[in-house]
Amino acid sequence: MLRSKLHAPMLREDPADAEIASHRLMLRAGLIRQSANGLWSWLPLGKRVLDAVARIVREEMIHAGAEEVLAPIMQPEDLWRRSGRWDSFGAETLRARDRRDRGLVFSPTAEEAMVELLRADGALGWRQLPLVLFQTQWKFRDEIRPRFGVMRAREFLMKDAYSFDIDEAAARRSYAGMFAAYARIFRRLGLAAVPVRAATGAMGGLESHEFHVLAETGESAVAYDPRALTETDPAVAMGLWASADGENPGMPRPERIETARGIEIGHIFLLGDRYTRALGLEVIGPDGQRSFPVMGCYGIGISRIVAALVEACHDARGIRWPRSVAPFAATVLPLVPDEAAMSAARQIHDALEAGGHSCLLDDRDVSAGIKLAEADLLGLPLRIVVGPKGLARGRIEVTDRATGDLREIPVGADMIQVLGDWL
Amino acid sequence: MLRSKLHAPMLREDPADAEIASHRLMLRAGLIRQSANGLWSWLPLGKRVLDAVARIVREEMIHAGAEEVLAPIMQPEDLWRRSGRWDSFGAETLRARDRRDRGLVFSPTAEEAMVELLRADGALGWRQLPLVLFQTQWKFRDEIRPRFGVMRAREFLMKDAYSFDIDEAAARRSYAGMFAAYARIFRRLGLAAVPVRAATGAMGGLESHEFHVLAETGESAVAYDPRALTETDPAVAMGLWASADGENPGMPRPERIETARGIEIGHIFLLGDRYTRALGLEVIGPDGQRSFPVMGCYGIGISRIVAALVEACHDARGIRWPRSVAPFAATVLPLVPDEAAMSAARQIHDALEAGGHSCLLDDRDVSAGIKLAEADLLGLPLRIVVGPKGLARGRIEVTDRATGDLREIPVGADMIQVLGDWL
Numbered sequence: 108m109l110r111s112k113l114h115a116p117m118l119r120e121d122p123a124d125a126e127i128a129s130h131r132l133m134l135r136a137g138l139i140r141q142s143a144n145g146l147w148s149w150l151p152l153g154k155r156v157l158d159a160v161a162r163i164v165r166e167e168m169i170h171a172g173a174e175e176v177l178a179p180i181m182q183p184e185d186l187w188r189r190s191g192r193w194d195s196f197g198a199e200t201l202r203a204r205d206r207r208d209r210g211l212v213f214s215p216t217a218e219e220a221m222v223e224l225l226r227a228d229g230a231l232g233w234r235q236l237p238l239v240l241f242q243t244q245w246k247f248r249d250e251i252r253p254r255f256g257v258m259r260a261r262e263f264l265m266k267d268a269y270s271f272d273i274d275e276a277a278a279r280r281s282y283a284g285m286f287a288a289y290a291r292i293f294r295r296l297g298l299a300a301v302p303v304r305a306a307t308g309a310m311g312g313l314e315s316h317e318f319h320v321l322a323e324t325g326e327s328a329v330a331y332d333p334r335a336l337t338e339t340d341p342a343v344a345m346g347l348w349a350s351a352d353g354e355n356p357g358m359p360r361p362e363r364i365e366t367a368r369g370i371e372i373g374h375i376f377l378l379g380d381r382y383t384r385a386l387g388l389e390v391i392g393p394d395g396q397r398s399f400p401v402m403g404c405y406g407i408g409i410s411r412i413v414a415a416l417v418e419a420c421h422d423a424r425g426i427r428w429p430r431s432v433a434p435f436a437a438t439v440l441p442l443v444p445d446e447a448a449m450s451a452a453r454q455i456h457d458a459l460e461a462g463g464h465s466c467l468l469d470d471r472d473v474s475a476g477i478k479l480a481e482a483d484l485l486g487l488p489l490r491i492v493v494g495p496k497g498l499a500r501g502r503i504e505v506t507d508r509a510t511g512d513l514r515e516i517p518v519g520a521d522m523i524q525v526l527g528d529w530l
Numbered sequence: 531m532l533r534s535k536l537h538a539p540m541l542r543e544d545p546a547d548a549e550i551a552s553h554r555l556m557l558r559a560g561l562i563r564q565s566a567n568g569l570w571s572w573l574p575l576g577k578r579v580l581d582a583v584a585r586i587v588r589e590e591m592i593h594a595g596a597e598e599v600l601a602p603i604m605q606p607e608d609l610w611r612r613s614g615r616w617d618s619f620g621a622e623t624l625r626a627r628d629r630r631d632r633g634l635v636f637s638p639t640a641e642e643a644m645v646e647l648l649r650a651d652g653a654l655g656w657r658q659l660p661l662v663l664f665q666t667q668w669k670f671r672d673e674i675r676p677r678f679g680v681m682r683a684r685e686f687l688m689k690d691a692y693s694f695d696i697d698e699a700a701a702r703r704s705y706a707g708m709f710a711a712y713a714r715i716f717r718r719l720g721l722a723a724v725p726v727r728a729a730t731g732a733m734g735g736l737e738s739h740e741f742h743v744l745a746e747t748g749e750s751a752v753a754y755d756p757r758a759l760t761e762t763d764p765a766v767a768m769g770l771w772a773s774a775d776g777e778n779p780g781m782p783r784p785e786r787i788e789t790a791r792g793i794e795i796g797h798i799f800l801l802g803d804r805y806t807r808a809l810g811l812e813v814i815g816p817d818g819q820r821s822f823p824v825m826g827c828y829g830i831g832i833s834r835i836v837a838a839l840v841e842a843c844h845d846a847r848g849i850r851w852p853r854s855v856a857p858f859a860a861t862v863l864p865l866v867p868d869e870a871a872m873s874a875a876r877q878i879h880d881a882l883e884a885g886g887h888s889c890l891l892d893d894r895d896v897s898a899g900i901k902l903a904e905a906d907l908l909g910l911p912l913r914i915v916v917g918p919k920g921l922a923r924g925r926i927e928v929t930d931r932a933t934g935d936l937r938e939i940p941v942g943a944d945m946i947q948v949l950g951d952w953l
Contacts, residue, residue, distance in 0.1 A: 114597050114661060116651040140650045143606035144632075148647045151597045174537050174574040179685050180603065180668055181624070181636070183566035201604070201634070203626040205684075206672045209567075211624070213604070213636075224571045227563045228539040238537060245603055245668070249629045261628075262602050 108435065110469040115152050117481050127324040129417035130256035132426050136485045138413075145253025145261030152485070153413070155434035157264065160412050161243050163295050163431060164266045171288040173239035173268050178220035180245060184210030186219045190385045201247045201261075213247035218378070218404055221269040222386045230389040230397060233273050237281045241268035243409060258370070258414040259326075268405040271383070273390055275313070278401035282314065282377045285405045287341035289318055289373050296412065297429035298419060301335045301369065303349040304358070314377035316345065319369030322418040327351055329369035332361040370415045371408075378402040420509070426486030427509045436464040436530050437489035438482050442475040445495070451503070451518060452493045458523040464530050483508070489530060505529065531858065533892040538575050540904050550747040552840035553679035555849050559908045561836075568676025568684030575908070576836070578857035580687065583835050584666050586718050586854060587689045594711040596662035596691050601643035603668060607633030609642045613808045624670045624684075636670035641801070641827055644692040645809045653812040654823060656696050660704045664691035666832060681793070681837040682749075691828040694806070696813055698736070701824035705737065705800045708828045710764035712741055712796050719835065720852035721842060724758045724792065726772040727781070737800035739768065742792030745841040750774055752792035755784040793838045794831075801825040843932070849909030850932045859887040859953050860912035861905050865898040868918070874926070874941060875916045881946040887953050906931070912953060928952065 115137035125131035133139045138153030149157055165175065181203070187193040193212070201213040214220065221240055225231060231238070246265045253261050270281035286302070293300040298320050305315040319329050331349035338344040348361050351369075380399035383389075389397045413432075420427045430436065439456050441448035449470065456468040467487065469478050475494075482490050492504040502515045505526065516525050538560035548554035556562045561576030572580055588598065604626070610616035616635070624636040637643065644663055648654060654661070669688045676684050693704035709725070716723040721743050728738040742752050754772035761767040771784050774792075803822035806812075812820045836855075843850045853859065862879050864871035872893065879891040890910065892901050898917075905913050915927040925938045928949065939948050 111657070112595070112597075114599075114648075114658070114663065140647055142602050142643060142646065143609070146602040146604060146606070148602060148643065149600040150647070151599055154598050154600055157600070172535070174535075175577050176537075176574055177572040177577055177580070179565050179569040179571060181569060181670060181685055183569070186566070198629050201626050201628060203624050203636070205624060206621050206674070213626070220565060220571065223565065224563055224573070225537075234534070235537070240537065247604060251629070262604055 108465070108467050110467055111471050113151060113467070115150060115485075117484060125256065127255050127258070127418065128421050129258060129414040132417050132421055132484070133256055133414065136426060139257060145250060145259075147257050147260055147262070152434045156413050156416075156428070156432050157410060159432040159434075160296065160416075161264070161266070161409050164292055164407055164409060165243065167288045167292045167295070168241045168266065168268060170291075171239070171284055172237075173241045175242065176224065176240045177242050177244060178214065178217045178224065180214055181211040182214050182217075182220055184212065186223055187212055190219045190382055192219070199248045199250070201249050214244070215246050215248045216404070216406070217242065217244070217267055218269065218382045218402070219386065222382050222388045222402075225271070226386060226388040230391050231271065231400060233390055233392050236271055236273050236390060236400065237277060238271045239268055239281060239285075241266060241405075255324075256414060257410045260410065263411060264409040266407045266409055270403040270405070271390075271400040273392060273398070273400065275379070275401050278377060278403055282375065282403045283341060283345065285375055285403065286316065286345055289375065289405070289407070290339070290341055290344065292407070293318065295431055296416065297431060298372070298412070298415065299336050300372065301329055301331045301349055302344055302347070303329055303331065303351055303369070304355060305351070305374065312376045312378040312381070316375050317351070317371050318373035320372055320415045320419055321367045322370050322415065323368055324418055325368035325370040327369045327371055328366065330364050330366045333363060333365050370411070370418060372412050372415050373405075373407045375405040376403060378404055421486070425484035428486050428488060429509075430488050430530070433488050434485075435467040435487050437491060437526070438467045438469060438485070438487045439491045439493065440469045440475075440478045440482060442478065442492060442494040444472050448493045448495065448498060451498060455491055455493070455503070455522065455526070459526065462523065462527050464527065489526070491526070531888070531890050533890055534894050536574060536890065538573060538908075540907060548679065550678050550681070550841065551844050552681060552837040555840050555844055555907070556679055556837065559849060562680060568673060568682075570680050570683055570685070575857045579836050579839075579851070579855050580833060582855040582857075583719065583839075584687070584689070584832050587715055587830055587832060588666065590711045590715045590718070591664045591689065591691060593714075594662070594707055595660075596664045598665065599647065599663045600665050600667060601637065601640045601647065603637055604634040605637050605640075605643055607635065609646055610635055613642045613805055615642070622671045622673070624672050637667070638669050638671045639827070639829070640665065640667070640690055641692065641805045641825070642809065645805050645811045645825075648694065649809060649811040653814050653820060654694065656813055656815050659694055659696050659813060659823065660700060661694045662691055662704060662708075664689060664828075678747075679837060680833045683833065686834060687832040689830045689832055693826040693828070694813075694823040696815060696821070696823065698802070698824050701800060701826055705798065705826045706764060706768065708798055708826065709739065709768055712798065712828070712830070713762070713764055713767065715830065716741065718854055719839065720854060721795070721835070721838065722759050723795065724752055724754045724772055725767055725770070726752055726754065726774055726792070727778060728774070728797065735799045735801040735804070739798050740774070740794050741796035743795055743838045743842055744790045745793050745838065746791055747841055748791035748793040750792045750794055751789065753787050753789045756786060756788050793834070793841060795835050795838050796828075796830045798828040799826060801827055844909070848907035851909050851911060852932075853911050853953070856911050857908075858890040858910050860914060860949070861890045861892060861908070861910045862914045862916065863892045863898075863901045863905060865901065865915060865917040867895050871916045871918065871921060874921060878914055878916070878926070878945065878949070882949065885946060885950050887950065912949070914949070
C-alpha cells in the first residue's frame with residue numbers, strides 16, 4: 108500500500124485532552140478520531156488492527172467449538188422485562204422508543220437474545236449440548252464518564268459468547284474450555300493477562316473471572332500470585348489466588364503476592380439457569396426429563412484490547428505493534444525522492460506483498476525526518492530504510508521496532524528471503 | 531464441519547407468516563430467526579453467507595481504491611442538526627437520549643459522520659483526492675411495515691461508501707468508478723442487476739442510480755432497455771434507459787423495453803457539496819483556493835442481498851446457493867450410519883477441507899430421506915451421497931444443486947481431484 112493513498116492523518120503534537128498513552132498515540136498515529144463524547148470513528152489503520160484482533164478472537168472461539176451467530180443490536184423491551192433486566196440494568200443502557208412507541212434497548216450484552224434465539228425452536232435435546240454461540244457485535248453502555256479514547260468508550264466492539272449445558276458439572280467444563288481459549292487469545296495477542304476471580308455482580312451466577320492486562324494506567328488494582336502470569340494449565344491458573352482488592356474469601360493466600368494496576372479486557376461468568384429459567388428455554392435429558400440449561404457467558408472487549416495493546420507496547424517515540432495485530436507487517440522508507448531509491452523501495456514493497464507480507468511504502472515527497480518520525484509513531488514491526496548512502500554501498504537498513512535490532516542487508520536477490528525470515 | 535455440531539434447526543413445514551420464497555427458505559433452512567418486528571438474528575449458516583457477501587463487497591471496494599473505516603452507530607444530534615437532517619429524516623430514524631439528555635440517532639446513513647471524520651483534521655489537500663471511505667456497518671430505519679424477513683428489516687447490514695473530489699468532473703469519475711465496482715460485485719455474486727436512473731430524493735444531489743435484481747417478488751416496478759443486463763462497459767450501462775415507473779425525462783426511449791419486478795440492492799448518489807458545505811469541510815486546490823469537496827455516496831444492502839440471492843436462486847425443493855457465497859462448498863451424506871459409509875464420508879470430507887473446500891458432513895443418525903430433503907433445502911453447491919448400493923460398486927454419487935447434473939465417481943485416489951475440479 109502506498110502511504111500517499113492511505114488516509115492516516117498523523118499529529119506531531121500530543122492532543123491536550125489525551126491522558127494516557129494509548130489515547131494519545133492512537134490519535135497521533137491516525138488510528139481513531141472522536142465523533143462525540145465516548146463515540147469513536149476508526150480510520151483505516153485503526154480498522155486494520157481492530158479486524159486483526161477480532162480475527163484472532165474468532166479463530167480461537169471456533170477452535171474451542173463455538174459457533175458464530177449475530178443477534179440484533181436493538182432488542183425489544185418485552186424480552187428484557189421477561190429476564191427482569193429492563194429495570195435492573197439502569198441508566199447504563201441506552202433506550203429508544205420506535206414509531207409504534209415500543210421500547211428498544213441498544214444491547215449492552217445478549218443473554219436474553221441468545222436464549223430467545225434458541226427457544227424459538229423449542230426445547231433443546233441433550234445431544235445438542237454443550238452448545239456455545241458467540242458473536243462480535245457493537246455494544247453500548249452509557250458510561251458516566253467516558254474517557255481514555257476507545258479504552259472506556261460508550262459504544263464498543265465486544266465478542267460475547269454464551270454456553271448452554273445440561274447441568275452444572277458440564278457447564279463448569281464449558282467454562283474451563285472458554286478460560287483456556289482466553290489464555291490462548293491473549294498469548295497470540297502478545298498480552299500478559301492475569302485471571303482474577305471476580306464478583307458476579309449484576310450478571311448473577313456461580314463463578315466469574317476477569318482478565319487484566321497489567322499496565323500502569325489501568326483503572327483496577329490487582330493483587331495476584333505471580334505464577335498466574337506464566338501458568339499454562341488453565342485448571343491450575345483458574346485456581347490461583349488473584350483479586351482486585353487484596354481480599355479473596357475462601358482461597359488460601361499464597362506466600363508471595365504482587366500488586367499492579369490492570370486493564371480489564373475480558374470477563375467470564377458461570378451464570379447458572381437464571382436466564383434459561385426466566386425465559387423458559389428447556390433441555391430434554393436422556394431420560395426424557397426437562398430442565399433449564401446451565402449457562403455461561405464470556406466477553407472480550409475487542410476495541411478495548413486495541414488500546415490495551417498500545418498501553419502494553421509503546422515507547423517514547425510511539426507504538427510498537429506485536430506482529431500478530433500490526434496494521435502492516437513492514438514499512439519501506441525511501442529517504443530521498445530520487446528514482447534509484449524509489450525504484451529499490453518499490454521492488455522491496457512489491458516482493459513483500461507478493462510474499463504475503465503487508466507493506467506500507469512511504470512514497471510521499473516529505474522530509475526524511477518526517478518519514479522516520481511517523482514510522483516510529485505508527486510502529487510497524489519492521490522498518491526498511493532505503494537511504495542514499497546505503498544505496499551507494501548497495502545496502503538497505505532494516506530495524507525491528509520492538510527490539511531496536513538493526514541490520515544492513517545487501518540489495519539483491521536474497522534480500523526478500525532475509526526480510527521474510529525476519530517477519 | 532459435522533452437521534451434528536452445527537446449530538441449524540430446519541423446519542419441515544412452511545412458516546405461516548412467510549410471504550416470499552427467501553423469507554420462507556431462510557427460516558426453513560435455519561439461516562435466520564426473528565427477534566422482534568423487523569429485527570433478526572443470524573444463525574451460523576446465515577452468518578456464513580452474510581460474511582461471504584460482505585467479503586466480496588469489501589474486496590471490490592478496496593480494488594476500486596476505497597479505504598475501510600468505521601463510524602459509530604449512534605451519532606450525536608448536533609451533527610445531524612448541522613446538516614439539517616435531524617428534522618428532515620423524520621420518523622424513519624430511531625432516536626434516543628443519553629443519560630445527559632443529549633440526543634443520539636442510530637445512523638441510517640453516514641454522510642455527516644464521514645464528513646466530520648475528515649473535517650476533524652482540517653482542510654483536505656487536493657493531492658489527497660479522490661478519497662473514498664467505506665464501512666460495513668449496521669443501520670436502522672424504522673420502516674412502517676417491516677416484512678419479508680431480512681429483505682425489509684428495520685436493522686440491516688449495509689456497505690456505505692463516500693467519495694470526496696475537488697470538483698464535479700472528478701466526482702463524476704469517482705461515481706463511474708463505483709458504478710463499475712457495483713457491476714463487478716453483482717457479477718461475482720451471480721446476480722443479474724439492472725442499473726436504473728433514480729430520483730435523488732431525501733439525499734439531495736445531481737445524479738443517482740439504483741441497482742435492481744429482477745425477481746417476481748420484488749417491491750419495485752422496473753422498465754428497462756434489455757441491454758442493461760448484459761452491457762459490461764459501465765460508461766455505456768450508466769446511460770442506458772431504465773426507470774422505475776416507465777418515465778425517464780431527458781433520455782431517449784429505446785425501441786425495446788422490458789418490464790419486470792425488481793429488488794433494490796444498491797443505490798448510489800452524486801451528492802454535490804451539500805454536506806461538505808453544511809458541515810464546513812474544505813479542500814485546498816493547487817492554486818491555494820479553498821472550496822467544498824464534491825461528494826458521492828454508495829450503498830449496498832448486504833443483509834438484503836442474502837435474501838435477494840435466495841429469491842434469484844431457489845426451486846421448489848429449496849435454495850441453490852451460488853458457489854461464491856454458499857455457506858459450505860459441499861455436503862457429504864452417508865445415507866446409512868454403518869461404519870463403511872461413515873468412514874468413506876469422513877475421508878471425502880477431510881480431503882475436501884484439506885483442499886480448502888468447506889464441507890458439511892451429515893453425521894447424524896437420521897433417515898436418508900431427512901438428510902436428502904435437508905440437503906436440497908439448504909442447497910449447498912455440491913451434494914455427495916455415499917449410499918450402500920453405490921459403495922458396494924465402489925462409487926459415490928455427486929449432484930450439482932444448481933444444474934441437477936449427476937455423476938457417479940469411483941471411490942479412490944482420483945476422487946478428490948475430480949470433486950475439486952467440479953468445485
